[in-house]
Amino acid sequence: MKKKNFKTNDAESVVSVDIGNITSISKSATELVTFESRCIDADEVHEFVNPEIFEIDGKSYVMGQGSFENNLVKHQKDNYIALLYYAIAKVTDSSNINLTIGVPAGQFKKERANIQKLIEDNNCKTIKINGEARVITINNIFVVPEGYGVKIEFFNKSKETTNVLQKGLKTLIIDIGGGTIDIAEFDENDRFANGKSITLGLLDLYKDVRDVIVNEHYYNVDLADVRKYFEGKLVIKNDNFEDDTSFIEPAISKFYLKFINELKGLYPRLEQYNLILCGGGADYTEEYFRESYPHALIVTDITANAKGFRKAGVAKWRQSE
Numbered sequence: 001m002k003k004k005n006f007k008t009n010d011a012e013s014v015v016s017v018d019i020g021n022i023t024s025i026s027k028s029a030t031e032l033v034t035f036e037s038r039c040i041d042a043d044e045v046h047e048f049v050n051p052e053i054f055e056i057d058g059k060s061y062v063m064g065q066g067s068f069e070n071n072l073v074k075h076q077k078d079n080y081i082a083l084l085y086y087a088i089a090k091v092t093d094s095s096n097i098n099l100t101i102g103v104p105a106g107q108f109k110k111e112r113a114n115i116q117k118l119i120e121d122n123n124c125k126t127i128k129i130n131g132e133a134r135v136i137t138i139n140n141i142f143v144v145p146e147g148y149g150v151k152i153e154f155f156n157k158s159k160e161t162t163n164v165l166q167k168g169l170k171t172l173i174i175d176i177g178g179g180t181i182d183i184a185e186f187d188e189n190d191r192f193a194n195g196k197s198i199t200l201g202l203l204d205l206y207k208d209v210r211d212v213i214v215n216e217h218y219y220n221v222d223l224a225d226v227r228k229y230f231e232g233k234l235v236i237k238n239d240n241f242e243d244d245t246s247f248i249e250p251a252i253s254k255f256y257l258k259f260i261n262e263l264k265g266l267y268p269r270l271e272q273y274n275l276i277l278c279g280g281g282a283d284y285t286e287e288y289f290r291e292s293y294p295h296a297l298i299v300t301d302i303t304a305n306a307k308g309f310r311k312a313g314v315a316k317w318r319q320s321e
Contacts, residue, residue, distance in 0.1 A: 013092075013094050013096055013097055013098045013139075014028070014029070014097075014098045014100070014310060014313045014314050014317060015027065015028050015087075015088050015091060015092055015094075015097050015098070015099055015100070015310070015313075016099070016100040016101070016149070016306050016307075016309035016310035016312075016313055017084055017087045017088065017099065017100075017101050017306070017309075018101075018102055018146070018149070018303075018305045018306040018309060019037060019074055019075075019080065019083050019084065019087070019101070020037055020074070020177050020178050020179075020280070021037060021068060021069070021070045021071065021074060021077075021177065021178030021179040021201065021203060022036065022037055022068055022177070022178030022202060022203065022227065022280060023035070023036060023037060023178070023280060023302060024036075024037045024083050024087055025087070025302065025303050025305070025306040026087035026088060026090060026091045026306060027091060027303070027306045027307055027309070027310045028091035028092040028094075028310070029092075030091075031090070031091035031092065032091070032303055032306070032307070033087065033090040033091050034302070034303060035063060035064055035086075035087075035090070036063075036064045036068075036224070037068065037069070037079075037083055037178075038063075038064060038065065038066045038067060038068050038069065038079070038224070039054070039061040039062060039063045039064070039065065039066055039079050039082055039083070039086075040061065040062055040065050040066035041059075041060065041061065041062075042055075042060035042061055042062050043060070051065070052129065052130055053128075053129070053130055053131075054082070054086050054089075054127070054128070054129055055127060055128035055129075055133075056081070056082055056085050056086075056125050056126070056127050056128075057125055057126055058126075059082075061079075061082055061086075063086055067222065067223070067224075068178065068203060068223055068224065070178065070179045070201075070203050071179065073107065073111060074104070074179075075103075075111070075114070075115045075118055080118075081118075081122050081125075084101075084119070085125050085127050085136060086127075088136055088138075089127050089129060089134075089136065093134075095134060095135055095136055095137060096137050096139055097136060097137065097138045097139065098138075098139060098140045098142070098313060098317050099119070099138050099140070099141050099142070099313070100141075100142045100143075100144060100309040100310060100312055100313035100316075101115065101119070101141065101142075101143055101144075101309070102143070102144055102145065102146040102148070102149065102305060102309055103115055103143055103144075103145060103146065104145070104146050104177075104180060104182040104195065104197055105145040105146055105147050105148075105173075105175075105182050105183060105184035105185070105192075105194075105195025105196070105197070106180075106182055106183065106195040106196045106197030107195070107197065108145040108192075108195050112143050115143055116141055116143055119138060119141050120141065123137060123138040123139070123141075124136070124137045124138070140317065142312065142313050142316050144309060144312055145184050145192055145195055146175055146182050146184065146305060147173035147175055147182065147183075147184025147195070147278075147305070148184065148192060148305075148308065148309070148312065149304060149305035149306060149307060149308025149309040149311075149312070150173050150175070150276060150278050150299055150304045150305055150308060151171075151173060151184070151186065151190070151276075151308065152308035152311050152312060153299075153301075153304045153305075153307050153308040153311075154276065154297065154299055154304065155171065155173075155186075155190070155276065164274075164295060164296075164297045165274045165276075165297060166274060168188050169188060169272070169273060169274045170185065170186065170187055170188055170193075170272075170273050170274070171185070171186040171190070171273060171274040171275075171276065172184070172185060172186075172267065172270075172273045172274070172275055172276070173186070173276045173278065174263065174275065174276065174277050174278070174279075175278050175279040175305070176201065176202065176259070176277070176278075176279040176280060176281025176282055176284075176285065177201050177202065177279050177280060177281070178201045178202050178203050178280065179199075179201040179203055180197045180198060180199055180200070180201050181197070181198040181200055181201060181259060181262070181263070181279075181281070182195065182196075182197050182198075182279075183195060183196045183197070183198070183263070183266070183267075196266055198259065198262045198263065198266075200255075200258055200259055200262060201281070202227075202280050202281050202284075203223060204255065204258075205251060205252065205255040205281070205284070206223045206226040206227055206230070207223065208251050208254065208255070209226050209229075209230070209247070209248065209251050210222075210223060210226045212247045212251070213226070216247075230248075230284075252284050252285070252288075253288070255281075255284070255285070256284075256285050256288045256289075259281075259285065260288075260289075260292065270293060271293065271295070274295075274297075275293055275295065275296040275297065276296065276297045276298075276299060277289050277296055277297070277298050277299065278298075278299040278300075278301075278302075278304060278305075279302065280302050282298055282299060282300050283300045286298045286300065
């Protein structure tokens with residue numbers, strides 16, 4: 001792919017995308033969009049539903065419906081390119097894009113070139129949203145480790161304004177995502193050093209809760225409904241279930257114990273690091289983690305990586321806002 005240069009004031013061309021197994025987020029100069037990382041063929045949706053139709057190279061999807069596609073290597077998901085272009089299309093009208101995108105820190109060295117090639121091979125697509133068509137071309141790609149965006153958004157600022165993070169210490173940014181817990185390691189000079197991944201994520205927590213609902217309360221739900229139930233967006237009314245939330249906290253506690261045991265196996269002396277807990281699971285595990293590691297910084301803003309990714313892209317291409 002031949003790279004193109006843009007004028008330094010063409011900040012609208014810089015778009016960041018953070019694709020997860022549960023949630024995807026994109027950021028442009030003026031827009032920030034969050035949506036569920038699932039889609040189905042438009043033919044599978046009843047005509048009376050009247051959904052938003054997203055079309056890419058002639059194939060039509062309805063976003064936000066269907067099952068979550070959990071893949072440890074997220075850019076190998078069948079719906080990855082559809083999610084990517086939908087994310088871009090929702091935040092900018094620009095046809096020429098400079099893209100910053102993340103790879104789990106534990107996969108960064110191995111998969112960085114692979115995701116770069118995948119996007120280069122799919123760098124120009126004709127898309128259509130509800131009948132309005134346009135061509136989007138991705139001219140330049142900047143691949144960064146996940147966790148890097150959180151560092152840009154919170155790390156330096158926190159070191160200067162609080163006593164939570166200390167200069168001269170190595171830092172772990174622990175991102176609890178849908179399919180994995182990703183750990184980005186930064187050295188004492190704040191440079192990215194390495195990354196590791198734990199094969200545990202929020203989908204495992206949701207599956208445990210779904211099993212209780214199905215097996216003990218005889219009510220069939222899918223993982224998308226369990227997520228909505230956790231977030232208070234869905235009320236489940238059933239003779240065997242109504243108002244029974246007693247199993248939620250034990251499920252979170254069980255999930256946390258699995259997580260912390262895996263984490264301490266990788267890093268036995270966590271108190272010697274600056275710790276930043278983030279991602280979709282930070283909100284659920286915050287109290288447990290803070291009790292064990294009171295020096296940790298907890299970031300519950302799930303859009304932090306996407307915001308930081310974009311700042312990294314703007315700096316790379318030296319484009320002013």
